[in-house]
Amino acid sequence: MKGSSQPAEAKTKTQSMSHRLGMFRMPSAQMRGQGLRNQRIHTHLMEMMLNLKQTIEKNLMYLMTRHLQQDLVLEEQRHSQATSEQEALLGRLMYQLVNLLQSGAMGGLGLQPSCPSLDVRCDVRGGQWAQSSRQPDWPVHQLSDLEATFVSQHLSSRGMDISALYHSSFQDYNIYQRDKYHEDKNTMGYINLGLSENKLCLDLMTERLSQSDMNYIEDDLLQYPDWRGQPFLREEVARFLTYYCKVPDQLDPENVVVLNGCSSVFSTLAMVLCDPGEAFLIPAPSYGGFAFSACLYSKVELILVHLDSEVTDANLHPFQLTVDKMEQALLEARLTGKKVRGLILINPQNPLGDVYSRDSLQEYLEFAKKYHLHVIIDEIYMLSVFDEFITFHSVLSMESLPDPNRTHVIWGTSKDFGISGFRFGVLYTHNREVASAVSSFGYLHGISGIAQHKLCRLLQDREWIDKVYLPTYRSRLQIAHGYMTKKLEALGIPFLNRGSGLYIWMNLKMYLDPCTFEEELLLHRRFLDNKLILSRGRTYMCKEPGWFRITFADKPLLLKQAMHRFYQVLSEQKQDLIMKQLENAQRE
């Protein structure tokens, strides 16, 4: 169950454990303040690390082999208990390690900054810990907070797990929220090009949302709603998707469910299509939010279909998705007794930017039908195709879907309209039973009535969307994309040029030596230390280290500032690499 086909840092206790141990590192502020290197402590730490890693691997192997032989459900419980105990033990060991580091630091001893496998900030209840670790005057008593996380008197086991996962996954995000770059007010703040946020048309959107039709209030908007979404909004969504997805027949508002964000739609689909421990196939690299959402409530596993960057006879373009690869991953998963219920597709793809051809789509859907797999297809970037030679095909546009009752489309306004703050996500499915089951969760995932009204008015205004918004948006996407790709070309950085989405998938492996996920993380940290947030390939469950996703859908001035920081970090990194290679050469 815990094989290689697992998403990074977003799945299970055992994983997050090995993760924790793979990223242990001192806060950079302190490291820089201390020049001394103590080889003895370093070696001692490395030994402890290796021992811990071996313990985990042994236990993982034991659990995995036992797992295959026995009843899945019962085993999962023993597994969970065993990993809990392991986690408590490891937590204490880590606490001791931190203490050791701390005492070393207090005693005037330092560790070399590039010490591999040392960074705790990405895990272990990152939130408070990470924050404090960024302060130069990091107080000792923070350590007791760290220890406390492993022996919480107040939280349930799942509460501790979820909290730890959230704070590790959203650590950069939360830092950014508290210290955002602003061109006038906070020029030293964090620039976040790790988040897929469209800030290209905030001017247009603010103007449109300020018009008088938006500020309508009626009693129904203030009262308990239809939990599927207000009928007027579902009707408008059906009309909107019919038009922009080029659907042969008018879509039915009864098949629409509206929730507070696409992640809520995905999470509820996972609840009603899978039982705990069952799985979805997902091509990787892929949006990590699905993995996070799957952990919060549904406890659905993601089985990765690993794609390769290398071009071969079987892989005509980098990271090509083929039915063969999906079939292989499916059959391997089945061999381990895993129940695979569906396939997750993103079109246009995130982070690759691929827009699937009609033929490819057809093949993927036929494959899913053959194996009775649900297809959850996320088309959230459908209006964000800016290369005029590329045509987006929605599955809703297909004359006859191979398996309409198992095809479920997700869309929202966060990306295409750049209003992620509205918290708006749509499910369209021909399967009334699924729509009905998902709507049960509307009670806990509802949207404000006034926001529903505004969204309805926005989607209704075709004139504005077609004549004002979309032409401007796409032209700005082109310009920003052009700026960013030129910069990358100038640096000789390879990247995918796919003409859709808000981001570019680029390869920075030339800056990593050795090319490992540890080094990828260290480079990521280096960006962070320079107040630039990117997202690294590992969080997209990419199997090859060195890939990063960089968002370009922002204002020119901000992009310029960001690329300045970007360039600075890569220069530093290159200097370090040269130094390292020289040292190695001297040693030989």
Next chain:
Amino acid sequence: MKGSSQPAEAKTKTQSMSHRLGMFRMPSAQMRGQGLRNQRIHTHLMEMMLNLKQTIEKNLMYLMTRHLQQDLVLEEQRHSQATSEQEALLGRLMYQLVNLLQSGAMGGLGLQPSCPSLDVRCDVRGGQWAQSSRQPDWPVHQLSDLEATFVSQHLSSRGMDISALYHSSFQDYNIYQRDKYHEDKNTMGYINLGLSENKLCLDLMTERLSQSDMNYIEDDLLQYPDWRGQPFLREEVARFLTYYCKVPDQLDPENVVVLNGCSSVFSTLAMVLCDPGEAFLIPAPSYGGFAFSACLYSKVELILVHLDSEVTDANLHPFQLTVDKMEQALLEARLTGKKVRGLILINPQNPLGDVYSRDSLQEYLEFAKKYHLHVIIDEIYMLSVFDEFITFHSVLSMESLPDPNRTHVIWGTSKDFGISGFRFGVLYTHNREVASAVSSFGYLHGISGIAQHKLCRLLQDREWIDKVYLPTYRSRLQIAHGYMTKKLEALGIPFLNRGSGLYIWMNLKMYLDPCTFEEELLLHRRFLDNKLILSRGRTYMCKEPGWFRITFADKPLLLKQAMHRFYQVLSEQKQDLIMKQLENAQRE
């Protein structure tokens, strides 16, 4: 686990099964159209019903006794599987029953309307089925939908369970949403006095929300938020609660988490405080939404502390909550191996309207502390106390909380400000660890940025709240409450007069003969048939049949129309009771 301390219709498969079978009945439109009574079919049906009931009881007993002897977790799984199979079997039997009824009706045969224990509408995927059963030309092919629900090819087991639970719980609500009473446009629509909705000040609220300060838009409101809630809103919430809860020291915005509704707050608290199968104590009668929320995601059990209406030496007023009663329920639950993690309190109470004295509160909290129980206290009606001789005491006002790290307060604007459509719920807890864990779920329970802005402006406007809103609101509450209580007094209906909340808890047992939950449901159905929705005691997990909650926080004209329907139903019911008694007398 399935003992008497279980909430009605909101917990387990086995329960909803017995429920289903207890409420089988033909649609009234058809019944009324057919005057013939066929005693043979009736007897045959009754026999089948009795057999089914015995089967369920036998199985329940078997499961319960096995349960006590064995490991809890493992047993739960077998139990779940067994009940699944039972449910499938029962589903098919019910389908056959419906077919039989249908063929009888089609063949011109009728059944007497008051046939006890016959009503399918409250369960079995109520949504679609219930709707179609309300149409006079109810088509036969609807039956296949019913059958299909028991052998879904597309939903997971939990998906089926949750969908069935939702559609049975929200059936009346969904009917109401599609056919609401309107004084001009739809005078034949449903009047819903079952929902606790405050419609007394929609005029004031609409006016306030239409003012220019509300329609402010800035970039941050349109973008991804702080998942705990936007800082400006959390700060305002802290100030607001400090002021209205009379808190000795200023509350800390870092202890505030803002989600899309109080049910989301409760659901996430249940996730982070309990592991699946663990339990909360809750006095009953109590708001049923907690039971529903607990089933959607957290799978937390509610252990009922049953309160009595009868006044005795130990029960100084009807439904008095005492520490003794809580302690007894706790110890009984522990004897069965149940892990009780917390206590849920609602103050002012729903549906009773009780406002806890400072001393009572202190006792409840001391009790919780003694047993290391978390206390989730829902103060959502805190500003809806309209009797000027009654003072509300928030737990936040207490000089020293017995166990501050285990005391968690829920509040929102749905009731006090009558804007349930905003989907806004607040958690305040001194326990930073709990706040932090709950905020992990903000990703799936966020509120629109523009709604957060409006809520902030609203809470900020103390001048308007204190001088305009609250005086008007409370005076209107008094008037509406006065009108309603006079009507009830005139009818000789006993009720609780507690001076808070939007509803009255009344006793209609004089209209039930025998006084059973089946008869309570039939009376409820009779109200529904007359387009009046009330909520019956069973949905508040009340152990005594005959209690109903009626909301009075609506416009005078609507209340008048509602009470007209109410009176009509009770007159009919009384007529039927007299007829029944006469028939019984003749037989003897």
